[in-house]
Every structure is written in structure tokens, then in C-alpha cells.
Amino acid sequence: MTDNDKKAIVLFSGGLDSTTCLAMAQAQGFAVHALSFSYGQRHSIELDKARRCAAQLGVDRHLVVDIDMRAIGGSALTADMAVPKDRPLDDEIPITYVPARNTIFLSYALAWAEVLGAFDIFIGVNAVDYSGYPDCRPEFIAAYQNMANLATKAATSGDGSYRIHAPLLHLTKAQIISAGLELGVDYAATHSCYDPDAAGRACGRCDSCRLRLKGFAAAGLTDPAAYVEDN
Amino acid sequence: MTDNDKKAIVLFSGGLDSTTCLAMAQAQGFAVHALSFSYGQRHSIELDKARRCAAQLGVDRHLVVDIDMRAIGGSALTADMAVPKDRPLDDEIPITYVPARNTIFLSYALAWAEVLGAFDIFIGVNAVDYSGYPDCRPEFIAAYQNMANLATKAATSGDGSYRIHAPLLHLTKAQIISAGLELGVDYAATHSCYDPDAAGRACGRCDSCRLRLKGFAAAGLTDPAAYVEDN
Numbered sequence: 511m512t513d514n515d516k517k518a519i520v521l522f523s524g525g526l527d528s529t530t531c532l533a534m535a536q537a538q539g540f541a542v543h544a545l546s547f548s549y550g551q552r553h554s555i556e557l558d559k560a561r562r563c564a565a566q567l568g569v570d571r572h573l574v575v576d577i578d579m580r581a582i583g584g585s586a587l588t589a590d591m592a593v594p595k596d597r598p599l600d601d602e603i604p605i606t607y608v609p610a611r612n613t614i615f616l617s618y619a620l621a622w623a624e625v626l627g628a629f630d631i632f633i634g635v636n637a638v639d640y641s642g643y644p645d646c647r648p649e650f651i652a653a654y655q656n657m658a659n660l661a662t663k664a665a666t667s668g669d670g671s672y673r674i675h676a677p678l679l680h681l682t683k684a685q686i687i688s689a690g691l692e693l694g695v696d697y698a699a700t701h702s703c704y705d706p707d708a709a710g711r712a713c714g715r716c717d718s719c720r721l722r723l724k725g726f727a728a729a730g731l732t733d734p735a736a737y738v739e740d741n
Numbered sequence: 742m743t744d745n746d747k748k749a750i751v752l753f754s755g756g757l758d759s760t761t762c763l764a765m766a767q768a769q770g771f772a773v774h775a776l777s778f779s780y781g782q783r784h785s786i787e788l789d790k791a792r793r794c795a796a797q798l799g800v801d802r803h804l805v806v807d808i809d810m811r812a813i814g815g816s817a818l819t820a821d822m823a824v825p826k827d828r829p830l831d832d833e834i835p836i837t838y839v840p841a842r843n844t845i846f847l848s849y850a851l852a853w854a855e856v857l858g859a860f861d862i863f864i865g866v867n868a869v870d871y872s873g874y875p876d877c878r879p880e881f882i883a884a885y886q887n888m889a890n891l892a893t894k895a896a897t898s899g900d901g902s903y904r905i906h907a908p909l910l911h912l913t914k915a916q917i918i919s920a921g922l923e924l925g926v927d928y929a930a931t932h933s934c935y936d937p938d939a940a941g942r943a944c945g946r947c948d949s950c951r952l953r954l955k956g957f958a959a960a961g962l963t964d965p966a967a968y969v970e971d972n
Contacts, residue, residue: 576809582853610852613892617848621841622813644897653888660884661844666875 517541517570517628518675519619524560525702526722527678530690531634532567534677537693540630544572545619549579549608555710559701566699575618579608595705595715612645616654620672624662629670631658632677639683639725641717651676683725698734711736748772748801748859749906750850755791756933757953758909761921762865763798765908768924771861775803776850780810780839786941790932797930806849810839826936826946843876847885851903855893860901862889863908870914870956872948882907914956929965942967 518540520532535542544564548557557574564572612635619631635646644650651674658672659665665672678686690697702722703712712719714737726733749771751763766773775795779788788805795803843866850862866877875881882905889903890896896903909917921928933953934943943950945968957964 573812575812576807578807579852581804581806582849582856608852609855609894610848610892613851613888614845614848617841617845618813620844621810621839624840625813644894645892647891650888650891653884653891657844657881657884657888660878660881661841661876663838663840663875 515541516630517543517626518630518632519543519545519623519626519628520569520632521615521619521634522546522560522564522572524556524563524700525634525718526683526690526697526700526725527634527636527686527702529563529567529634529695529697529700530686530693531632531678532564532569533690533693533695535630535632535675536567540632542567542569543622543626543628544569545615545622546572546574547577547615547618548574549577549611555706556701559699559710563699563701566696573622577614577618579611579614582609595713596720610645612643612650613654616658616674620658620662623672624664627664627669629664629672630675631672632675634678635676636678636681636683636686638681639721641721648676648679651679682728683721684728687725687729687731696734700735702735707738709736711738713738746772747861748774748857749861749863750774750776750854750857750859751800751863752846752850752865753777753791753795753803755787755794755931756865756949757914757921757928757931757956758865758867758917758933760794760798760865760926760928760931761917761924762863762909763795763800764921764924764926766861766863766906767798771863773798773800774853774857774859775800776846776853777803777805778808778846778849779805780808780842786937787932790930790941794930794932797927804853808845808849810842810845813840826944827951838872838874841876843874843881844885847889847905851889851893854903855895858895858900860895860903861906862903863906865909866907867909867912867914867917869912870952872952879907879910882910913959914952915959918956918960918962927965929967931966933966938969940967942969944969 518535520535520542522528522544546560637647640646655674702718704716704718705713749766751766751773753759753775777791868878886905933949935947935949936944
């Protein structure tokens with residue numbers, strides 16, 4: 511908790527990337543308002559971990575918004591489809607892609623920012639070690655920011671300009687991990703797996719696990735998170 | 742219902758504007774997929790009317806998505822604030838403004854469009870007889886369309902380009918009503934009031950009612966909708 515009135519909204523899943531992004535926003539002096547979504551994701555254990563992780567990081571507020579992505583479907587993360595395992599990471603956009611997910615998440619962040627009088631929104635997207643999702647690329651972030659500044663009363667009435675911060679955009683996974691460790695992030699508390707077991711242990715084989723494990727290996731470190739089996 | 746496979750998503754509240762917009766999409770030959778939101782609006786009677794109105798218009802599908810705008814608050818339409826009555830219509834943006842509402846609505850429409858393989862999204866915004874909401878202006882619609890074409894797998898993989906249609910943008914309310922009547926819209930079935938009574942009758946005094954009544958008067962017509970008292 512801070513007594514700073516420079517507020518920022520941080521999109522926060524409790525995963526490796528968004529937790530690092532949150533720590534970066536705090537390091538920049540922002541009073542962090544973390545925003546998570548309950549969107550019918552299969553890995554709902556993510557939300558429990560996100561709640562604990564946000565508390566551990568001492569955010570100013572953590573809001574979990576219920577949104578209904580299952581009604582729309584179209585993704586292995588929200589519909590009844592198998593999460594792919596061991597697929598080549600340089601292949602095409604996988605079925606774990608959730609249509610317009612970051613667009614929807616940023617739109618709620620924008621709404622909350624406007625209510626709070628905040629103009630800074632952080633999102634932990636990354637266009638280096640990622641799954642090729644179009645809404646993780648710099649041109650998307652720039653176009654979103656431009657739209658946000660035309661969409662809202664706060665921006666169009668001259669109170670300020672929205673800034674979408676994506677501090678991980680050009681970092682490798684290993685660089686993200688190193689930066690987070692310097693800021694004191696406890697990666698054992700973070701959760702990245704698309705398909706954890708009932709005890710919340712990561713599968714080690716989905717895209718998200720493999721990108722994470724590859725990152726720790728490249729940084730010369732061992733991932734402290736719990737996995738179903740040793741990887 | 743059509744056998745046309747040229748699908749469009751139409752953002753649809755069951756109000757005068759979105760109903761006219763829907764009829765226009767049908768007249769252009771689109772198989773209409775109407776999208777409504779249950780977003781904690783005070784006037785939830787709107788949803789019942791929207792369901793009946795969509796059925797009457799013979800849409801291909803009508804999806805109502807639950808979204809939680811109350812968690813975010815900030816508007817007389819979603820929080821515990823009084824809806825203003827009889828205020829000057831040329832005044833500043835009123836407290837019925839819902840932060841980032843059209844941004845959020847369009848983002849769900851974009852997600853559903855991507856799942857359906859549709860590229861056309863209709864929104865009944867109007868920048869002539871309106872309440873001054875920034876997300877009803879042409880520059881917002883253009884910026885949203887630009888962002889949408891960078892956000893999605895469907896657009897970035899070359900399957901097509903999203904088009905945000907806003908056919909009412911430059912029409913007066915009287916012109917919207919005339920156009921709708923030519924297309925056979927039954928305005929008695931539409932509902933615009935921000936603060937109806939328990940029987941669903943319109944108040945006649947909120948911005949939305951007054952813009953509507955002014956439109957019928959300018960078109961030399963009487964509004965067939967039910968009001969609390971004669972206006």
C-alpha cells in the first residue's frame with residue numbers, strides 16, 4: 511500500500527509476466543490498482559493465486575471482474591477444447607488464443623481508470639517469447655492507446671492522456687525474470703500454466719509452461735513453481 | 742431469419758437507435774447476430790424489450806452477455822445515482838455517461854465476430870441528436886476500427902478486415918425515425934428511457950426520452966411508446 515496518488519491500473523493474472531509488470535509499476539512509484547478477470551477460464555486456480563500474489567505485493571486495491579467469455583467461445587481457454595501440449599512454439603497462432611481478449615481486458619482497465627481519475631494502464635504483453643497472439647504486438651498497443659484517448663470523457667475534456675505501458679514488450683523471458691528478481695518478485699507465488707492439475711501444479715507442457723521454463727533455463731535459473739513432474 | 746451467410750454483429754439495446762440500425766443491417770442483406778448486454782443497468786426492463794424486439798425483427802441470433810459494470814461504477818446508469826431529468830441537452834457530458842461503455846461493447850462484438858468469421862459490426866451511435874458522449878463520435882469509431890484490425894488473428898492473418906458501421910452517425914433523430922419507418926420498424930416495441938417505471942413506461946424527462954420525443958416531433962409524428970404521462 512502506498513500513499514502515492516499517482517494511480518495506475520495493472521492488468522494482472524498472477525502469472526510471471528503480469529506480476530513482473532506490476533512490480534515494475536510499483537518501482538515507478540505508482541499506487542497500483544490491480545485488475546483481474548474471472549472469464550470462464552479453465553485454469554480458475556489462476557484467480558486464487560492472483561489474489562494471494564496481489565496481497566503479497568501490497569497493491570492498493572485488487573478488483574476481480576466477472577466477465578462472460580464462454581458465451582462467445584472460440585478458444586481452448588474458454589470452451590471445451592483440449593489445451594495443446596508440446597507443440598512447436600514457432601508454429602501458427604494456437605487455439606489457446608482468446609478472440610479479442612486483450613482488447614476486452616484493456617477496455618475494462620480504461621473504464622476503471624476513468625472512474626479512478628488514473629491515466630496509466632500497465633499490461634504485461636510480450637512480443638519476443640510469446641505465442642504469436644496479435645494483441646501482444648506493439649502496433650496493437652499503440653492503436654489501442656490512440657483509440658482510448660478518443661473514447662473517454664476524461665481524455666477528450668482535457669484532464670489528461672491515457673498511456674498504455676507495456677514494459678515487457680521487447681524483453682526476452684529471461685530478461686523479464688532477471689528484472690523481476692531484482693525487484694524482489696517471488697516467482698514461486700506466480701502461476702502461468704494453461705492446464706494445471708487439481709492441486710494447482712503446472713503441467714510443464716503447454717505453451718505457457720514451456721515459454722516460462724525456457725526463460726528460467728536461459729537465465730541460468732530453476733523455476734521455483736510447482737510442476738506435476740520434474741521438467 | 743435469413744439464409745444469407747454474410748453475417749454481421751449488431752450492438753442492440755432494443756432502443757430506437759439500435760433497432761433502426763439493426764433494420765438497416767438487415768436491409769443491406771446481412772444475417773444479423775444481435776448482441777445485448779446485461780451490465781447492471783438500472784433499466785433492466787430494456788433487456789426484456791430487447792428480447793421481444795429482436796424476435797419480432799427475425800434476427801438470426803440474439804446473444805445477451807452478462808458483464809459486470811457495477812464493480813467499476815462511475816455512472817448514473819450503473820451506480821446508485823439519480824438519473825438527471827429536464828437538464829439542458831446542450832450542457833456538458835452528463836452523469837449517465839458510462840465510462841468506456843461503447844469501447845467495452847465493441848470489444849465483445851469484435852470477439853464474437855472473430856468467432857463467427859464475421860467482419861461487419863454495426864453500432865447505432867449518433868453524433869447529432871445525442872448527449873455528447875465521446876464514444877459516439879466519428880473519430881472514435883475510426884480509431885476503434887483501426888485498432889480492431891491490429892488486435893485479431895482473423896484480420897492480421899489476412900482473412901478479412903473489420904468494418905465498424907455506424908449508419909446513424911450523421912442523421913438527426915427525425916431522420917433516423919423516418920428511415921426506420923420506411924424499413925418497417927415498429928417503434929412502439931422499442932424502448933429508450935433511462936429511468937422507466939415498474940410497468941416499463943418511459944419517464945419522458947431523462948435525456949434519452951427528450952431526444953426521442955424531440956425527434957418524433959421534428960418528424961411530425963407521435964411517439965407510439967408508452968409514457969408515464971402524456972408528453
